[in-house]
Amino acid sequence: MKVPQFSLVFIVCAFLFSAVSGEPVAWGELEQPQEEFVPIDQIPPEDQLPAAPLLIAAYAIVWVVVFAYLWSIWRRLAAVENDLHDLSKRVSGDVKRST
Amino acid sequence: MLLIGLVMFALAPLQIAGAPYESTMGLIQKVFYFHVPGWIVMFLAVFVAGISSAVYLFRQKPLADRLAVAAAELAVIFGIIGLTTGPFWARKAWGVWWQWDARLTMALILEMIFCAYLLLRRYGGPGSDKLAAGLALFGMANVPFVYISVNVWRTIHPSTSVVPQLAASAPGMFGPFVWCMVAFLVLFVVMLVARVRLEAQRAEAERLYLVLEEG
Numbered sequence: 156m157k158v159p160q161f162s163l164v165f166i167v168c169a170f171l172f173s174a175v176s177g178e179p180v181a182w183g184e185l186e187q188p189q190e191e192f193v194p195i196d197q198i199p200p201e202d203q204l205p206a207a208p209l210l211i212a213a214y215a216i217v218w219v220v221v222f223a224y225l226w227s228i229w230r231r232l233a234a235v236e237n238d239l240h241d242l243s244k245r246v247s248g249d250v251k252r253s254t
Numbered sequence: 255m256l257l258i259g260l261v262m263f264a265l266a267p268l269q270i271a272g273a274p275y276e277s278t279m280g281l282i283q284k285v286f287y288f289h290v291p292g293w294i295v296m297f298l299a300v301f302v303a304g305i306s307s308a309v310y311l312f313r314q315k316p317l318a319d320r321l322a323v324a325a326a327e328l329a330v331i332f333g334i335i336g337l338t339t340g341p342f343w344a345r346k347a348w349g350v351w352w353q354w355d356a357r358l359t360m361a362l363i364l365e366m367i368f369c370a371y372l373l374l375r376r377y378g379g380p381g382s383d384k385l386a387a388g389l390a391l392f393g394m395a396n397v398p399f400v401y402i403s404v405n406v407w408r409t410i411h412p413s414t415s416v417v418p419q420l421a422a423s424a425p426g427m428f429g430p431f432v433w434c435m436v437a438f439l440v441l442f443v444v445m446l447v448a449r450v451r452l453e454a455q456r457a458e459a460e461r462l463y464l465v466l467e468e469g
Contacts (some may be wrong), residue, residue: 204346206281213285213342214267217292217335221263221441224331225256228448235455242462249466 256444262437269430276427282346287430289339290417291438293361296332297397298442299325300364303371304394307387316457317450319383322390324449326371328442329393333365348410356407360400367393 266287276283303325309318340358341351352358367389374386404413421428 206346209342209346210282210284213339214288216338217288220331220335220338224445228445228452232448232452232455235452235459238459239455239462242459242466246462246465 255440259437259440259444262433262440266430266434266437269433273430274424274426276424279347282343285339285343286427287434289336289343290431291435292332292335292339294435295438295442296329296336296364297401298439299329299332299446300368300390300394300397302446303329303368303390307390307394311384311387311391319387320450320453320457321446322387323375323453324446326368326375326386326390327449328445329368330365330372331445332438332442333361333368337362337365353410355409355411356403357400357409357411360396360403364393364396364400367396 270284270287273284273287275281303322306318306322306325309315310322344353345351371386371389371393374382374389378385401414403409404411417431420431
């Protein structure tokens with residue numbers, strides 16, 4: 156069955172609009188915006204995010220990236236050195252055969 | 255040198271644990287000790303890539319090209335560190351993972367320029383070395399704008415005055431910061447040397463393939 160192009164565009168637009176608009180919220184349910192700076196230790200406990208998991212995740216990513224990159228260089232170097240070893244053997248074999 | 259870098263890197267969390275807490279952000283501010291050195295080393299890698307690319311464009315020295323490729327790859331690696339550690343800090347300090355402000359957006363563009371550089375080198379075919387060198391120069395020109403963006407545009411990112419004034423304003427944080435900075439710099443130098451060696455070995459392998467084909 157062929158879907159008309161206009162219907163397809165309408166469905167895509169409707170999907171995008173519903174994704175962006177989200178759940179309807181009554182005006183009265185909206186919280187009042189914060190007017191001034193509130194230090195982190197004065198925020199209510201239910202609004203506080205634990206810092207330790209975020210900090211550990213940040214440091215873990217740095218460690219993983221550094222070690223993955225070092226391992227990748229080591230692996231690539233080993234592969235090229237193997238290639239070089241094989242090529243040098245083949246080149247020296249060719250030279251011997253030609254002489 | 256790799257050992258020194260890794261030992262310094264391994265001991266960095268102990269140094270950071272001993273650093274004082276920042277008064278408003280608390281524990282999460284300690285992301286600073288990896289986030290800022292990551293970006294400083296990223297900028298350094300971009301300058302090495304940019305200057306080497308200029309030398310390669312105007313003097314055609316193969317060593318300059320190898321240095322440019324190596325530094326561009328490191329720019330991407332340290333950029334990833336900066337771009338991933340930042341959002342963890344932002345989530346706690348700002349309440350959002352990401353903000354499309356001038357500093358963050360320009361830093362992302364800088365990272366994308368060097369990703370484009372690496373893609374161009376890998377899939378660009380013959381002549382891509384010179385095209386990529388031009389791209390690296392544009393990447394390098396972007397760095398001053400990324401750096402001053404926090405002073406010029408309205409942004410929630412801290413300004414550039416934090417690090418230069420750290421020794422005077424927070425001496426307890428300065429020692430761990432210098433420790434992490436040196437660890438990152440040592441790792442950068444080790445990785446750069448190893449990566450340049452890899453490019454040199456690849457060039458030698460290509461030369462031997464040509465010798466075999468001609469023979």
